[in-house]
Amino acid sequence: MKWFKRILLLLLVAVAILVYFNYSKLNIISGYASKYMASQVFVANRQAEAVVANDLKFPLIELAETAVDYEQKSASATVYGLMERKTIYREGLGCVLVNDDYKEGQPYLQPRRTLSKIERPYPFGHLPPKDTLFPEIDYGQLQKAVALPFTNNEVQKTRTLLVLYKGHLLHEKYVDGFTKDTPVLGWSMTKSVLATLYGILEHQKKIEVQWPAPIVEWKNDERQYITLDHLLRMQSGLAWEEDYSGISDVTKMLFLDSDMTEAQKNKKALAEPTEIWNYSSGTSNLLSGILRMQFRTHQEYLDFPYEDLIDKIGMHSMLLEADLEGNYVGSSYGWANTRDWARFGQLYLNNGQWNDEQLFAPEWVDYITTPTEHSDGGYGAHFWLNAGGIYPDVPKDLFSCNGYQGQYVFIIPSKDLVIVRTGLAEDPDFDINGFLGALVKAIK
Incomplete structure (x- = not known):
């Protein structure tokens, strides 16, 4: 005993x-x-x-x-x-x-949405997609390629897959529990949506990305030289730990902070702008806070992403979640169904034009796809790149929105392709190079 x-x-x-x-x-x-x-x-x-x-x-x-x-x-x-x-x-x-300070039932503003249907075939509208055969496509090779993401799916864990070619729906597939209408969490694909809002504002001549970041707390120290461009390129030089395996800057921000725009703002400079490249979700949420500063009212801030981008191109399933203070969590919390994520990619393949309207300048695509120094050709401005050849069997002009656990919108201009893949596994468990390499071979 x-x-x-x-x-x-x-x-x-x-x-x-x-x-x-x-x-x-x-x-x-x-x-x-x-x-x-x-x-x-x-x-x-x-x-x-x-x-x-x-x-x-x-x-x-x-x-x-x-x-x-x-x-x-x-x-x-x-x-x-x-x-x-x-x-x-x-x-x-x-x-x-919520936290202990939250009072149930307290009022809050919400974005005003315009959910009218666009009378054009998908992806440019909400009518059924057109059936089109392309003589330059090897359909046998295509079927082999689109089967790859679902091979050994206990490991690859693909949930949805969609391929657009020249603005036409070429292929889509969903596992049990998911349909074309199921919203999918994009995680860090949301960063690319946030960056696009800056491209729209610049096209409207309301901001310039070379402007200094309008942070009062930075005006009297070395951080005063940080520009919007530095933030969009993740090269501000500010301290940040992006580690999801334990307690880090990013997990504390996402799961403890009421105002997620503050986490990066309060960090010290480790280097001068452009000296280092350091991926930071805190930077994206800081940019969401700076975006809020561009509007006279909070309602205008809430409406802007939907009015000038999301609902304008028919991404009616998209929802941007906000923190307790009403800031969009631009780093991580954008939801949309697979078809709507593909619309977003098609907008970039069209160089910012949608149904005869220019939402952002074609030069914006050049900007976000220009490799950022010290990223080894892998990162532009809130978009990932293949300029450094990380996917050796895929054209180097590929750029993409990437999210935690393997959410991807791939845009390949030289092949007129937009590919959306969502799931629960990233590269190398999900073989990006093998899949995309096989897919581009299907187009002669």
Whole structure:
């Protein structure tokens, strides 16, 4: 009995030590699970059971237990009964983690949307896509290529795939539980949407990307030389840790902060602008805060992305989620169905023109696809590039929106292609080069 008590005591001490050193991490874990569950249920209209079984089954996050309140439109999560976090749904703004200061029922503004149907075939409108055969396409090779993302899908974990060629729907496929209408979380693909808003403002002659960042706190130190261009290119020189495996700048921002525009703003400079390239979701949310400064009212800020981009090109399924302070989480929280993500890629393939209207200048595409110094040809301005040849069997003019867990919108101008792939696995588990290499071979 004495030995049993000693062993039990040692186990209790070990558990206490484990909890003590991981308590802060539990906050992140339950925060992630709560936020993710709420958004998948109330934004994407997915079943909670499917989310638990498929989406939340990865290290640490699988420790969380979630619960959904359908009447109150909220979700909560704990880890071993500890550190409960709650997420609520707000109409027009999506889901947001709340804190002790949040008062239920408090009023909030939401974006005004124009959801009228565009009487043109998809992707330029909401009519059914046209069936078109192209003599330059090897359809046998095409079928081999589009099958690749679903091969050994326990590893590749592809969920949706869509291919546009010359503005025509060439192929689309969805696994069980997903359809052409299912909104998909783009994660960092949202960064490219945010950058596009800057391209639109520049085209409207309301900003210039070479302007200094309008941050009052930076005016009297070395950060005063940081421009919008430096922020769009992730080369501000500011400190930032982008690590999703533990407690880092990005996980604290996404799962603890009420105002996500502040996290990067308060960081010190590690280098002068352009001296280093450092990928930072905090930078994107800082840019969302700067975007808010361009409008007289908060309502105008909320309306702008939908009025001048999203609803204008018919991306009616898209939702940009906001933080507790009403800032769009431009780093991570954009939702759209696969067809609408493809519309966004087609807009770039069209050099900013949509149904006879120029939303941003063709030169903006040149800007965002110009490689950023120190990125090894892999990054432009909130878009990823193949200029450095990371995908050796794919044309180097490819540029893309990339998101956590393998969300991609690939644009290949030389092949007139837009490809959307969503799932739960990134390269190399999802073989980007093998798939895209096989696909471009189908076009003679």
